[in-house]
Amino acid sequence: MLYATLFYAGMNWCIKYLQGIPSHEVVFFRSIVTLVFSYVLIRRKNLNPWGNNKKLLIYRGLAGFIGLTFYIYTVQRMSLASAVTIQYLAPIFTAIFAIFLLGDRLRWPQWLLFGVAFSGVLLIKGYDPTVDIKLLLFGIISAIGSALAYNFISMLKGKDDPIVIVFYFPLVTLPCIGPWLLFDFVWPSPFEWAMLLATGLFTQYAQLYMTRAYQLEKVSNVSILSYLGTIYALIIGVLVFNESYPWQALLGIGLIVGSVISSIILKTRAEKIHFAK
DSSP states (O other): OHHHHHHHHHHHHHHHTTTTSOHHHHHHHHHHHHHHHHHHHHHHTTOOTTOSOHHHHHHHHHHHHHHHHHHHHHHHHSOHHHHHHHHTTHHHHHHHHHHHHTOOOOOHHHHHHHHHHHHHHHHHHHHOTTOOHHHHHHHHHHHHHHHHHHHHHHHTTTTSOHHHHHHHHHHHHHHHHGGGGGTSOOOOOHHHHHHHHHHHHHHHHHHHHHHHHHHHSOHHHHHGGGGHHHHHHHHHHHHTTOOOOOHHHHHHHHHHHHHHHHHHHHHHHHHHHHHHO
């Protein structure tokens, strides 16, 4: 998951440079790169590209499509750290959906910590001038889409190879997003073409390492490392894009990251105690 986080940071860096390209167009070209590279890897490993559990693979693709589309939209328009942090509410929704999809349980302190995390969202909304109610809503939708995708990946554990799961992401996304380009398309400059290609490459490896991590470990154990992305986003935002953050917004970011990490640790300890019994 550490490698996935680094590659996602590179992806965010590239997307921030693509503010002149519509978000759905970024999703489209990013998905083409992912589709091609995934198919090449599938052929090399002599795998069935259609997978074993097509229904879950399609669900994973749809959830990923929703999460990605709204995420890129917010990254292009919010300060980078705020966009990344709001999307990192995904583990909260992951844990909630896991109650119904995976039979997991939540303890009351986790619900309390989730409330603290959402108070952090309110601080970001109130003090980061780049965040309005529409962008906040889109960021939350992105987190929900990612959370569903993570649960479907976990449900596919032992059923399909990670590269097949990654392959279904663009396979579902392209027909969903393609018609949109007929009505809104901007021809990229040479630099933007390079950034689009780099976005796809970073995403390909990030998705591959993330999928492997979620299949090899419990969802809660893997999620905690993803929060390194907030630190990377702050550094990139300040040093590269000259972003600034009021202390109240930084406090909100800290509340979200701290409370969700605490919830993950709490859940992990509870599982260890239960297993010891």
